[in-house]
Amino acid sequence: MIEFQQTAAAIYLAAGIFSLLGLALPAPWLGRLGVRLLALGAGVQGIAFASLHRMSPVPDLTDLLYTVSFSAWAAVLSLLLLMWRLRISGLTAAVGPLAFLAVFLPSLGGVPIADSGAPLLEGAVPHAHTLLSSAGLGLLGIAGLAGVFYLAEHRHLKSKRLVGRRLALPSLEALDKVDTAALVVGFPLLTLGLITGSAWLHASSGEFWVWTPHAIWTLVGWGIYATMAFARFGGGQSARQAAASSVGGFVFLFFAVVGVELLK
Amino acid sequence: MKIVLLGMNHRSAPVEIREHFAAEEMTLPEAVQDLAAEPEVSECVVISTCNRVEVVVATREPEGARAHLDDFFSRKLARGESLPGPGKLADYTYFHADEAAVSHVFRVASAIDSMVVGEPQILGQLKDAYRSSVEHGSCGPILSRLFQRAFATAKRVKNETQIAQRPVSVARVAVELARQIFEGLNDKKALMIGAGEMIEAALVALQREGLESLRVANRTRSRAEALAGRFGASAHDLDELDELLVDSDIVLSCIGGTGYSLDPRRVAKALKTRRNQPIFLIDIGVPRNIDPRVNDLDSAYLYDIDDLQEIAYSNAEERRREAVEAEKIVAEEQERLASWMVSLAAVPTIRHLRERVDTVRQQELERSLSKLALSDTQVEGVSALTRSIVNKILHHPLARLGAQTDREEGLAVVEEVRALFALDDSGAREGDGDPPE
Known part of the structure; x- marks a missing residue:
């Protein structure tokens, strides 16, 4: 499993490098190669997850290795899906290296993250919590990344410092669509992750909520995204404000889910 | 066998001279066949575009061929009055032989020799000229090889340099900027404020992009209607500007008069109604038609004529720098043909x-x-x-x-x-x- 993860990580890194070269050089085929490598990396990582079921005993998915790695996989798959409709292959230049870090570093050694307040428990609910939360984190990560690209592109266009610029980034509209789509899917997944987390806790201790740092930070993160979704779809927020919110929201959520555990 | 070339282009002759030598499509094949029938001319291809007329010949006797080429220019191509006399023709033409002729054809195909360096049309025109010569039997193995290598050179130049990457006209720069803001232009609506020549040129560029709708608003309704009719656009009065602004993604303004026709308050109101969907505003009027403070609004991207021209000049300069790299490719390919x-x-x-x-x-x-x-x-x-x-x-x-x-x-x-x-x-x-x- 680890070998597959590390192979996928290496392919993601190569995808990022080729895509970056494709953006900077007059050779679009490099960018196309980067996207194909990203898809290959996702395939290899899929095999890595599938191989978990052949292990005996089947390892528990509720640890940092699988959480972060699964988030990266969800992010890569959602990006590949969005690429069918939008010209956003330039995002591979950032997603590739980030997916490499997210897959390779945890593969060096698993860190338990099971302190959601609930004790380790076998069954579908803990896994559903991990998978839904991780997928939500991955998609909101894509929203954050699209936000970073949006802010950079917006700044360039506003400042009119386009003379001599070589990087061909995706259009503002495409980046805004990525941001919106990732929020529309990622936020419900995060919400379901919180609900299944609460169900897991109730099944093990009879309580629906405990005041652990992981639970508090995640709840605040969820609240931020709920506010963002309202501002975006109900309050007429501009695309730039939405992009900035997505960046800030993801930084907070990543800290809540991963950073808090690492600091302990 | 030698390759020689006699030509006239935008650098060697002004348009009032060039226009007398533009090849006529109807009579050209016959004239080319006559030239190819000369004993000193083994093969020939005639290139005729807006900016150049060139005849490329494969010959065993370059001097004899030169005489026929001069004759071809002054008798077959030339028409009209106030033409340069036989002795004066040399002042407006250039003659290349051997490597210089090969290099010239390669440079033309690669658009290094074009008035707008890197423009893509010349390669298609060259292919048409070559195809026509093959069809009329005036092109043999030597010139076939020359032109095939010229096309391959142009492909290398296009792929290995950025000579054709950046737009160099104000209209194309505006379209490229719109592409950085919008994912596609075919579902976008454009509003033109004014009905002058600049607006007409912009309409040509935007119509080519296949926008969903084009609208023209002008003080004089009849002028707006006349212009809109030619481009399948709708005509409007300036009074309708606020309503039009709400569902316009691209706004291009070039209208006379003092004072701004669009200010931040007006644009902000439109943005609010359209739920902050971005608007790309292009102000090519002098004096300016749109208050520059509009650019401070989050979802409004405003470029004036100076902004666009600065990008266009910079891109043209970049193309000239890329032409240096292109010249190296031409030299390599010339060596291969030699x-x-x-x-x-x-x-x-x-x-x-x-x-x-x-x-x-x-x-x-x-x-x-x-x-x-x-x-x-x-x-x-x-x-x-x-x-x-x-x-x-x-x-x-x-x-x-x-x-x-x-x-x-x-x-x-x-x-x-x-x-x-x-x-x-x-x-x-x-x-x-x-x-x-």
Whole structure:
């Protein structure tokens, strides 16, 4: 499993490098190669997850290795899906290296993250919590990344410092669509992750909520995204404000889910 | 065989001279066939575009061909009054031979020699000229090879440099900027404020992009209607500006008068109604039509004529820098074609040498056989032996002749072999043979 993860990580890194070269050089085929490598990396990582079921005993998915790695996989798959409709292959230049870090570093050694307040428990609910939360984190990560690209592109266009610029980034509209789509899917997944987390806790201790740092930070993160979704779809927020919110929201959520555990 | 070229372009002649020499589509094929029928002209291709008229010829006698080319320009192409006299034509034309002609054709195909460096149309025009010459039988193996290599050179230049990457006209710069804001333009609506020449030029560029709808708003409704009618757009009064602004993704303004026709308050109101969907505003009016503070609004991107021109100038400068890289590719490809031309020059010498030696072999064989009483099998054996000896002796010199790629050295070797074997005495000359593929 680890070998597959590390192979996928290496392919993601190569995808990022080729895509970056494709953006900077007059050779679009490099960018196309980067996207194909990203898809290959996702395939290899899929095999890595599938191989978990052949292990005996089947390892528990509720640890940092699988959480972060699964988030990266969800992010890569959602990006590949969005690429069918939008010209956003330039995002591979950032997603590739980030997916490499997210897959390779945890593969060096698993860190338990099971302190959601609930004790380790076998069954579908803990896994559903991990998978839904991780997928939500991955998609909101894509929203954050699209936000970073949006802010950079917006700044360039506003400042009119386009003379001599070589990087061909995706259009503002495409980046805004990525941001919106990732929020529309990622936020419900995060919400379901919180609900299944609460169900897991109730099944093990009879309580629906405990005041652990992981639970508090995640709840605040969820609240931020709920506010963002309202501002975006109900309050007429501009695309730039939405992009900035997505960046800030993801930084907070990543800290809540991963950073808090690492600091302990 | 030599390649020569006589031409006139935007640098050598002003438009009032060039326009008298633009080739007429109807009469050109006949004129080209007449030129190709001249004994000094083996093959020819005529290139005629807005900015250039050039005739490329493959010939064994460059001087004789030059006379025919001058005649072709002054008698077949020239028309109208106030033409330059026969002696004056040279002031407006250029003549290239050998490497210079090859290099020129490669530079033209790669758009290095174009008025707008890197423009893509010239390659298509060159392909049309070549295709027409092939169809009319005036293009043979030499010029076919030249033009195929020219197309390959243009492809390399396009792929390996950024010569054609950046737009250099204000209209194209605006379209490229719109592409950085919007994912696609075919579902976008554009509003033109004004009905002058600049608006018309912008409408041409935007219509090519296939926008969902085009609207023209002007003080004088009749002028808006006249312009809109030509582009399938709708015409509006300036009073409707607020409503039009709400569902316009691209706004281009070039209208006379003092004061701004669009200010931040008006644009902000429209943005609020359209739920902050971005608007790309292009102000090409002088004095400016749109308050520059509009650019401070989050979802409004405003560019004025200076902004666009600065990008266009910078891109043109970038293309000129890329042209230096393109020249290196042209030089490499020119060298490759020159090697082929050298090997071509050796073909008749190789063939002639073979014929000369084989004639000697057969004469000596017949003389010897007449003195010997040999059976048919023995005659066949001796004949095969002599062929084998001749082939082995000739193998090295023929291989060396065929392998020459350096033009100077190659021609020297050909001359040496011709002198050693006295090949010039029997009349076969360079260029008589069929070219190798």
